[in-house]
Amino acid sequence: MASKAMTISRTKSLESICKEIHDSYVEEKQLIQILLNLSQPECRKIRETYMKIYGEDLILRVSFLSNLMLNPFECDAVVAREAIYLNDRVNYMALIEIFTCRKSSHVLLIQQAYHAKYRCQLDFEIGSIEPPHPYQKVTVTALSASHKAHHADISQHIAKCDAKRLYQTGEGKPGAIDEAVVLEIFSKRSIAQMKLTFFSYKHIYGHSYTSVLKNQYFGEFEDAVRAVAKCICSPTTYFAKVLYGCLKGTRNDKGAMARVMVSRAEVDMDEIQRDFKKKYEVELKNVIVESIPEGNYRDFLVAMATKTSTC
Structure with a gap:
């Protein structure tokens, strides 16, 4: 992808590309081709x-290119x-994807961008959702807090201790898991x-959490x-499943397809496509x-898939 983008940027300036788009008032299909031949920073x-x-x-031209x-x-x-806010039901999985698949520095910038654009705090918005929902606790009470207060170094000892606590307050006792322990x-x-904790759990007890x-x-x-653990332990497998669900109509999340294809394009889309083929035996x-x-x-979707697979 980088080599193709560099070739175009060398032969055409951003101004000339803009002039081409404006003067010919290119059709939607042409605009898609122009933008997909560029890197995401160049598109911006x-x-x-x-x-x-x-x-x-230009976002007003083709909404699904906005990402x-x-x-x-x-x-x-x-x-x-x-x-x-978009639908009657809060899309908690989209929020979980953000808080589990982004670096802490990225999450901080998301929160700043949210405040700048909407004049309110993202954490407050999630925490104020009514009626209260279990996913809400995990998303804002726990995951959001984890990005604000933790050590950069990871510890095998802490992972083993946490794994044992999860076991003792989960399958190691009758009844539901202890919410307070998990949230802590x-x-x-x-x-x-x-x-590392989830991997330690599997190593110690012989099965995944x-x-x-x-x-x-x-x-x-x-x-x-469980949704959080899946996103953390194997994000590429999780996203492959999301894409399959979108394509087969088993996932009720209209924006997920384009969201995943674009957000993971320059992160791990090649791995997602490999997991997709391995799990479903089809490209x-x-x-x-x-x-x-x-x-x-x-x-657009085919071009994104082709583009990422040849990076």
């Missing part, structure tokens, strides 16, 4: 340059806002430390903890073609 510069020269926001042209922190701020660990440990949470008698809190690109009606949105 195109948007800024176009706005400066012509006073028009390409927003900076990552602003993009996640928009995702968080839509997760809370989640709020005081970094994402990397929690990942998420398998324990499949108990049919458990409730929504355990479901939330992601082929499932997109089979599942999405012909049109610019499908062209």
Whole structure:
């Protein structure tokens, strides 16, 4: 991807690309091709340059391209806002993705971008959702706090101790897991430390912590903890499952497909595509073609899949 983007940036300036877009008033399909031939930072510069020269926001042209042209922190701020307010039901999984799959420095910038754009604190917005929900506790009470107060170094000793506490207050006793213990660990440990804890749990007890949470008698809190653990332990497998669910209609999250394809494009999309093929025995690109009606949105998704697979 980098080599292709560099070739284009060497032969055409940002201004000339903007002029090409403006003068010909390119069709949606052409705009998609132009932007997908650039890196995400270059797409953001195109948007800024176009706005400066012509006073028009390119995002208004094609809404599903907005993730390409927003900076990552602003993009996640928009995702968080839509997760809370866009539908009748809060999209807690989109929020969990943000808090588990971003670095602490990134989360801080997301919160700053959210405040700058919407004039309110993201944590307060999540915490104020009514009626209260178990996912809410895990998201704002624990995960958000974990990004504010933890040590950068990870400890094998702490991981083993936390794993034993999870066992003793979970499958090691009858009844539901102890919410207070889980929330305390989640709020005081970094994402990397929690990942080590979950691996230690499997090493010590011979099975994953998420398998324990499949108990049919458990409730929504355990479901939330399981979702967090999956995102932390194997994000690429998690995102492969999200994409498959979107394509097959088993996941009720309209924005997830484009959100994942763009947000993970320059992070781990190659690994996601490998996990996708391993789990479902088919290429992601082929499932997109089979599942999405012909049109610019499908062209965009196919181009993203092709682009990332050849990085």
